[in-house]
Amino acid sequence: MALSDRLLAAWYGGHPALALLRPLEWLYRGVVRRKRAAFLAGDGDIYRAPVPVLVVGNITVGGTGKTPLILWLIEHCRARGLRVGVVSRGYGAKPERFPWRVRAEDSASVAGDEPLLIVRRSAVPLVIDPRRSQAVQALLEQEPLDLILCDDGLQHYRLARDLELVLIDAARGLGNGHCLPAGPLREPAERLAEVDALLYNGAQADTPDGYAFRLEPTALVHVASGRRAGLEHFPAGQQMHAVAGIGNPQRFFATLQGLNWRPIVHAFADHAVYSPQALHFSPALPLLMTEKDAVKCRGFAGDDWWYLAVDARPSVAFVAWFDAQLERLLAGRD
Secondary structure (H helix, E strand, O other), rough: OHHHHHHHHHHHHHHHHHHHHHHHHHHHHHHHHHHHHHHHOOOOEEEEEEEEOOOOEEEEEOOOOHHHHHHHHHHHHHHOOOOOEEEEOOOOOOOOOEEOOOOOOOOOOHOOOHHHHEEEEOOOOOOOOOOHHHHHHHHHHHOOOOOEEOOOOOOOEEEEOOOOEEEEOOOOOOOOOOOOOOEEEEOOOOHHHHEEEEEEOOOOOOOOOEEEEEEEEEEEEOOOOEEEOOOOOOOOOEEEEEEEEEOOHHHHHHHHOOOOEEEEEEEEEOOOOOOOOOOOOOOOOOEEHHHHHHHHHHHOOOOOOEEEEEEEEHHHHHHHHHHHHHHHHHHOOO
């Protein structure tokens, strides 16, 4: 098990040795609080875009379903006639230069797996740059837009934002409640009181402090060809190799089990780089992976490799709240 995986297991499952990291945690908390205080005071080089900027992020390390929710937000805003763009850090991306406009024909090594997934699924204008403010400026120079979604970037305080949406895994919550490196929190838990909305991935119903949303499997997609098939393509009891290199692979494996399949699980590190050799398993069975993994495997995918397409389904109450926020933000920019 990789060090990152052992840390995640300790943060969310508990381990007494983490107490040894508390002094480093307090140093980290001090740095984070100073950055936040400087942002609130307007100190430093903070860029405010001429259109609303909506940050979709989290305060925990580990997957929370952020990419599917961004895809839902893109389509929901488009349905209202809005021109939407996306900016992202582009974790692991190695383009020729920054900022970089991601194209569907890019490789994941150039564009990053999550930005490439978003562009291939939605064809949205998307620019990557670790400095999100520069990504926003580059995007606005290229496209006439009504609003911008910032993929992650909750802690990127050089970019002003008009709305902050924070995602939390309903099952894992905030782990042990401690900040890095003693826990999974990127910012202290009290930061959640300052964001505009909390969304709990996997929650059964809305709560007084947040909205529920779920990830719904919608189709099987052939990795090499892009051909779609219904979930009934695999009958109940189907055995398969299941690959997940995401922040919370167990959620993916549980989804497959919930579909009455029998996955042989292969968990990889988040943003893992794959090769044909790494995905050669025995016995010979269909291989099923996440969409995020599939964007890195199209060029060498086997004949019976598939990915599971999932769509975010936020609660009715969140949709109504979000529509009201859009009306408020867009009216304020007239």
